[in-house]
Amino acid sequence: MFDLKDLYQEVIVDHNRSPRNFHRMADANRIAEGFNPLCGDRLTLYMRVNDHGAIEDVSFEGSGCAIFTASTSLMTERLKGKTEAEAQSIFNGFHDMAVSDVDAPVDSATMGKLSALAGVREFPSRVKCATLCWHTMTAALANTGETVKTE
């Protein structure tokens, strides 16, 4: 039987309790907001991208459920130092994992710590909690200035 601990793994509980990179960024040059109306998850994502398209720094502010908070925290850790193209490709891998079949193998070599979130695929109503930050990241990089909504 599916164990709740598969969803609420140590890593997730830990990142929820003490989210990393959880602050405003005064010198951000990419900012986007995300909102999940169903859960009320709210997010402001800050990024500083240099002239070579590399993400120098990422941080966030917001509030929401544990899946949302941990996913966003883990994402900010993962994105630092990556190029925009690499960020998109990690998102693609993350998205595929989050909506994959429950029995599909998880590519933990590529996903690293992010594979802690694979458990959401058992919970269709919670996938949005895990992916909101990634959609917001895409909007920040595109600098559209629009609030990302999950519906």
Add this chain to the structure above:
Amino acid sequence: MSLDIQAIRADFPILHQQVHGQPLAYLDNAATTQKPQCVIEAVRQYYERDNANVHRGVHALSERATAKYEGAREKVRAFINAASLSEIVFVRGATEAINLVAQSYGRSNLKAGDEILITEMEHHSNIVPWQLLCEQTGAKLKVVPINDDGEISLEDVESRLSKRTKLVAVVHLSNALGTINPVREIIDLAHGQDIPVLLDGAQATAHLAVDVQALDVDFYVMSAHKMLGPTGIGALYAKQELLEAMPPYQGGGDMISMVSFEKSQFAELPYRFEAGTPNIAGVIGFGAAIDYLQKLGLENVAEYEDGLLRYATERAQVFPGLRLIGTARRKASILSFVLEGIHPHDIGTILDRQGVAVRTGHHCAMPVMEHFQVPATVRVSFSVYNTMDEADRLFAALEKVREMFA
């Protein structure tokens, strides 16, 4: 009289199942209640034996269908003690009933500068239709605030009534807080200034005995699915003299007596407000649900549910880190709360895996969430088939939540 809860549970087939390997504890009755076998059976029999259009055919099936459909109208009338069958209009539910009043009564009676008075604890369906009406007419919405127990005060109602107030619309039993509003007193205050009152009874009718004549309420709206009946059907009660003066809400078949291209004559009440082929099976199921509730007796239901709510509230009050949202002196059925440091959606998921179904979210009452400064709550809502044992399972499951986030 005390009810035999095990016998009642046996009437609800859906309750006897496992969810994620655990027996289901269905505690989301404010969203929708489960249906007893007699309701399911009434709908099935209609489709198996009597299916035909109503008010039209001269053949046997149509006559049977019409008799059952109109029989259900009489059940609704008697259930809320309306004076006449003409005052019971079948609609899709509470939402459509409120929209009907806003668009028909509202548009023909309100103008720029007029006011509609609601409360801070309304469901979105008793806010948005009035906002639409305000946009169309230039009228304004005024709001009676709630206190930190989730109650409104009559002084606040009175001080917001004025010559400009053309309608008061208030929830009878709040779906987000469980508050029972002092509707009798509100109606007296409004009528003192000749202002009609609409009560949103979507939650109330499954838990409180309602007598529209004793209340002297002008409009009362209800949804069958929240009172053991089918989805997609409900009723609007409106005083006859109000309905008579109201223009039709939708045009079509069944609501006319004569149509020509020059002019159509509208049918008598209540048919004038029931355009098109109605949800016949739904109406028949609605009638069966009322029979079932009448058989149990609303006083007995209320007494039993009050006991459950009191027990759960006492346990909640001593649960570590739990904050109740909605602590009104008069409450029914609903226990809304948050746990310190744990988001309601995480709680909902963990409870679900233990077979306990609750609602988490804003409960279509975002202004209430705003008032209490929470993004969402966990809402437990009891029906007559719930047990103390299920309440215990809720708190055992909440212990698990605390362990996981410890």
